[in-house]
Amino acid sequence: SAVISQKPSRDICQRGTSLTIQCQVDSQVTMMFWYRQQPGQSLTLIATANQGSEATYESGFVIDKFPISRPNLTFSTLTVSNMSPEDSSIYLCSVEKAGAYNEQFFGPGTRLTVL
């Protein structure tokens, strides 16, 4: 398994501002992902965070709105830019380790409320 921490655990932000969410894993992992869970909804993949290169975004998500960094094999950040109330969601980091094919482990999530 993997122990994943996210900061902050929750935040309340004003529209038009930006928030950066951090994801830290206790060991090196091959893959890191960012998901969004809107209120009462399921999880949707935002992007795959690639170490040393630009993230790979899913349809409907763009780098200008959700810039992602992954400077090493244990850490990634997701920024939610120019926020609006529609960005109010839980943002989750997940990881997959080499040798643990087909098992993604999820962080505790960051609950974001935009006023």
Place this chain on the structure above:
Amino acid sequence: GDSVTQMEGPVTLSEEAFLTINCTYTATGYPSLFWYVQYPGEGLQLLLKATKADDKGSNKGFEATYRKETTSFHLEKGSVQVSDSAVYFCALRGGSNDYKLSFGAGTTVTVRA
């Protein structure tokens, strides 16, 4: 594209009742299938998985069998407990080069004593 259709909730049961949550999928190739669980106030946890047809995943008394002929992966537990109250998500992942998990809508299960 790949998709998962999951039985809508909420589902309310009494302790020791039988639980079934239906899940069907649409995918090209040979996906892997998962059930994740989200207990109140906690993060998402992998409950069980199956990677090929006829595989049965099991954990904590829950079972699900990968049925290719009916494209289904229904979750079952013979005798639920109050501690099983949670949101359950069915998910699939495409072929070996596809890391994306596609989730169902989630089913909220409440077990009453």
